[in-house]
Amino acid sequence: MAGSSQQRVKICLVLCLVGIVSAAEYSTSSSSTTSSGSSSNYLLNPLFYVSKCPRALDTIKKLVTNAVLYEPRMGASLLRLHFHDCFVQGCDASVLLKDTATFKGEQGALPNVNSLRGFEVIENIKAELERQCPGVVSCADILTVAARDSVVALGGVGWPLGLGRRDSTTASLSGANSDLPSPFLNFDGLVAAFQKKRFTVNEMVALSGAHTIGSARCLLFRSRIYNATDIDSSYAEELKANCPKQGGDSNLSPIDTTSKNVFDSSYYTNLISKKGLFHSDQQLFSGVSAALQVKTYSSFPLLFKFDFANAMVKMSNLSPLTGNQGQIRNVCSRVN
Template identity: 80%
Template sequence: MAAISQQRVKICLVLLCLVSASAYSTSSSTTSSGTLSISLLNPLFYAIKCPQALDTIKKLVMNALANDPRMGASLLRLHFHDCFVQGCDASVLLADTGTFRGEQSALPNVNSLRGFEVVEKIKYALEHECPGVVSCADILAVAARDSVVALGGPGWPVSLGRRDSTTASFSGANTDLPSPFLNLDGLIAAFQKKLFTANEMVALSGAHTIGRARCLLFRSRIYNETDIDSTYANQMRTYCPKAGGDSNLSPIDITTKDVFDGAYYTNLINKKGLFHSDQQLFSGGSTATQVKSYSTFPSLFKFDFANAMLKMSNLSPLTGTQGQIRKVCSRVN
């Protein structure tokens, strides 16, 4: 097992920047409903119509992270919470109105998602440079990748050409986004619904190597569960009292909170997973070996994460004449 893992790591190091050659051509992509659609995405989509688009997004993402490193995790999470509902169509960015209820007020998102102002700042700059060209959905996909890279994680080729939805799904956000209270079987089922394997689920869970969590989401674990290091539990209780303080924040990865690395998996081995769902990846049984591999070979984790993110960014994109290019990301034209 160790020899195989070492050989795979060597291959990963060589191929990390290539991730998937298919990303550079028209390809089939996975839809959020578990079927396949033909994607017209490619990394050079804006090469003629808005050649500075990627540089603009990267610059403004870097500026945002310089002011608040936590924003990297927030932008990554926005992309995830977008793609896992209707697909990668920027539906998560649509704000509620008197006649419209979007995804932001759904239970997994309310008082939790952040980074909207960074996306709007990027959109404003791109509308000034290339009016009506760059979609909010593409901004989310690129900003997520650039955030991961800025915090020490892997890059991957982001295919472009997504368009923005004119709808959102409050019910879908409540049912399709995996809960931090799920057991391993529930996690596997939630990701299988989007055609991800259990291995890809474990890799994508490594996004929790950055970011913060509210006390409300981990209180039951640190006070009631037994597969948790006692010293760690006591440390987390300083962030999260038994009553009150629901919005108090703790790093999900207490070891290297703003660095994209493999420490998240080492924490799980040491019974220092913050969420119940995190610890299930090691304590639940069937995925424990993969957790050990990622802890030992963080380059392997980064390679698998990049491939899984590339797959996720192709969940049910709107292309061609579908949807629209929003002028403001928070509302339809």
């Protein structure tokens, strides 16, 4: 009886994932007709570019896939870029704006400075789309689609996306400093940071799985490997070889020590073994309900991918600009 029940769970997971992949493929191979209304409230549409720029999504996917094949770490960088964009003013490409003599952007914020990467990939995609369809595809949509395609390129599943975001003409340095979750947060701090953006604890645990890919600087985990008690001692010693007590702030270590370039659930297995790189990572295993979810994802990787995809759909819908709001930037790093 238990075996048949477990089989039904597995079948359900597979069917759910097939649905996500199918929907994602639908939105990748199609684009959208723009609605003629000038209202800024109309819904994002997976078909937004189908008549105005029919090759837009295929172009983004091709260039992202090539970039990730050339440097697998770029997949994590593009995913993080989207996250750091949406968590501040919403998914409006504000994170891409560079400082000017009269403007201070978000790239100089503490969570971003000397840390965010992938800007050149986004600009290359934008330049190609400007050649195909001038003034049509927003940088905000490019960021959103590139995040999904990066996950797919590294072994994750896709998710359906509404399109039609527009680009902001402003940025918020203070918002980037206050709203982006720190790797030093305790469990309650993490919950508060995600609840501020209306994510549940379950969604927070799922989104944290983005750390199954990518690397981090010694500066961000040094205090953990030298002072924490909730860390595997042999793991800490391995990290110390590349992260001394002094110096080497920019030395990199994989966040997921098992499979840093594969989008899988080993991140959660590592937490069970006390091998979370960040203090905030390991904190997920300190909350009772979160710890149970960590164990579940470790045992059922398809469930993790399904929940991550659902949470990313919600992420992509954080306060987008639509209609006549904002603009379509000609170059992603500056306003027109």
